[in-house]
Amino acid sequence: MSEENVQTQKTMKKEIILKGIPASPGISVGAAFLFAKEIPRVDERTVRDEDLPHEVERLEHAIQKSAKELNKILLFAQMKVGDAKAKIFEAQIMVLEDQVLIDTIKQRIRKEKKNTEYIVSDEIGKYAKLMMRAHDEYMHERAHDMEDLQNRIIRNLQQEKLISKLEGSIIVVAHILTPADTMILSRNHVLGYATDLGGTTSHAALFSRSLKIPAIVALGDVTREAETGDLVIIDGYSGTLVIHPTPERIDEYERKREHMMRFEEELAELKDLPAVTSDGHNVELSANIELPQELEYVVLQGSRGVGLYRTEGLLIGWDDFPSEDEQYQEYKRIADRIYPHRVIMRTFDIGGDKIAPEMAEEQNPFLGWRGIRVCFDRPDLFMNQLRAMLRASTRKNLAIMFPMITTIDEVRKAKEYLQQAKADLHARNVKFDDGIQLGVMIEVPAAALTAALIAAEVDFLSVGSNDLIQYLLAVDRGNSLVSALYREFEPAVLTTLKHVINAGHKQGIWVGICGEMAGHPLAAPLLIGLGMDELSVVPVVLPEIKKIIRSLSHKQMQEIAKTALSLTTGKEVEKYLRDFLMKALPDLPLDDTTL
């Protein structure tokens, strides 16, 4: 080693290797970008004279955007959490309209020639500190409100900067990412996502998988270890993140990436072949989508249809709910693109962690106001959506599905709404598919238990395995303290799936599964063996699942299911499935891609 090299070695930062949960496959090497949302970091910067008007303009935009957000939240809060809690937002909105405060900030920017973030945080922070000084719980709460407001404005300032000023490719490092964050960030060239928290079924994970960007969640401390600009390797196959990698490490991962790409090429050859078992049993293999942008990718991946279109993806980036016409345009475009195959559209499944966690702060959002419950409480939105879907159904390749059904009354009530929507369209003389297929998501244990009753009311059942498993096992999949207990192969899960399948088949209707489990390479043969007629999977894994289906016989899969049902622990089931597949399909990169 030359002396110069030794010198470089010494000044190079030490390599740090972090392990998380792989959430989306792929390998990238690039510069980290620290996306701090919770408490934005504010640096003090001097601004050149000619840039001062721009700083003031940025302030105005950020205030406008913050006011818009807060008004939306206020409306929601008044409707759902009551006036007392809504007052918090009211006070924040009033402060945003405080002309004296805003003028002071503007004057300070011009006079002190500092960046807007710094002045905002200093000026509002001054008041927050004074409020904290009071010996009064009420005032302490107001101080926190002011800090929230300050953070919101700064976040809006930084996001704006982020969208307009980020250049080059980045690997986003964050504490946690909301769907909206992921959306905004995706306008840049993102090579990967790495987060401290989150599970593989968090929205950011689903999103990155659909866009084929590597992602790792539950890394624990990545935001503390990595800094903006640090070179990192993200390996979404194994869930490994390397900060300050050595040149040897980069080579190692480049080789791994090439190997994985070759395997993926192999899969691409299956694109136009049907998902049929080696003994001729046909499986309906379709894809889940959330955004219309994913459609082309779905087609490219060789999907025969869309088994789950999460329509709430439409709401991202909208200040209001889209109108019936706007929704119709979108639904029609999707139905046309997928034709002659079928698209199953799920009505808005909002609430829970899905759209805007800050809108309605519920103690227990997964047991709260979400899915069909929201639809019933907002019949105006629900009816708009149903009419839009019906109007897009003229080619008879569209089916409607209701989320979060718990009881049979809810199924009947939802059907009444659909009848009403049909009557409205009749009255307006608008065409639609009168025989449109109707299904429900089986994701609440109560619905799984009464699947036989529900099956009598609908045309198909689709198991939403993410929620069903988390409700069955009482594990919050987004809580990294317990997410390891979220195990899809627990006997309780398999027994429940078998029960639902039998209930559907007895009524002569088909049963599918559209959760993450369907795209799990170990689970796919088991599910088909249990009797699932349809698997709807994230597009990125579709070719791999197809390869598995085509490599095994239906008879083998039924044997697998029988054995799996006879085992007594989830670990045994998983080991059995892994051993079986490793023997039957030695090429499959099982250890790495298993989600």
Next chain:
Amino acid sequence: MIEREVTIKNRSGLHTRPAATLVKTASKYQSDFVIIKDDMEINGKSIIGVMTLAAEQGSKLLLRFDGPDKEAAAAAVIELFEHGFDE
């Protein structure tokens, strides 16, 4: 310049809503309006300032008005305090 001392009469003190009423009323006038409490001096036309006063029932404030319409401003503001902000 007009200076007047007032006492907070309403039960909830100068909390968000009375604070908003106060700011709204004072902002109708051109005159500067300053509120002084203990060692704190804040602009009475700024909601964040008034909220920061944490003036509970019974506390005393010094109000200072200065400008072309100071008499009218003082009258309108003092009336609010005397009626306990109609709470």
